[in-house]
Amino acid sequence: MKSVKATLTVKGQVTIPKVVREHLQLKNGDVLLFDIKKGEESKEVFIKKEENRECCVCQGSGKMASKVPCVICEGSGVEKRGTETAVYTLSRLTNKYKKDLGLNYQITSLEDGESTKMLIRLSSDQLPQETVQALEKYFQIRIDEEMVE
Numbered sequence: 828m829k830s831v832k833a834t835l836t837v838k839g840q841v842t843i844p845k846v847v848r849e850h851l852q853l854k855n856g857d858v859l860l861f862d863i864k865k866g867e868e869s870k871e872v873f874i875k876k877e878e879n880r881e882c883c884v885c886q887g888s889g890k891m892a893s894k895v896p897c898v899i900c901e902g903s904g905v906e907k908r909g910t911e912t913a914v915y916t917l918s919r920l921t922n923k924y925k926k927d928l929g930l931n932y933q934i935t936s937l938e939d940g941e942s943t944k945m946l947i948r949l950s951s952d953q954l955p956q957e958t959v960q961a962l963e964k965y966f967q968i969r970i971d972e973e974m975v976e
């Protein structure tokens with residue numbers, strides 16, 4: 828295995844060396860996964876590219892209803908995540924689609940002593956119920972992931 832170097836900046840950032848970017852065929856917006864090798868002594872971390880996932884809201888069809896393109900994958904059928912937080916994406920999408928899809932959301936925070944859980948509720952008078960539930964589940968998972976970080 829060949830090693831290449833990259834130096835960490837004060838902000839904790841590195842530029843991924845070109846040879847690595849080419850090897851992983853990275854492009855803007857790609858998500859990297861850092862797998863920490865188990866074991867106390869280990870100082871090894873594996874980096875890999877997150878492979879494209881089928882959009883979980885439209886199941887890869889690119890549509891949320893017969894004539895409505897999926898708002899999550901924008902009709903591509905492939906789920907992509909940018910750098911936005913889940914709540915930001917949620918408010919951006921509901922603002923954009925409030926009129927056309929009747930999309931609205933509510934966030935409730937539940938305290939259970941030690942931790943707080945953010946609970947998402949979505950509603951729409953235009954979309955099928957299962958699509959609304961799929962959207963709700965998608966955002967709930969993202970928010971739960973962000974709360975852990």
Ligand SMILES: [Zn+2]
Pocket residue numbers: 882883884885886887888889890897898899900901902903904905
């Ligand atoms: Zn989709």
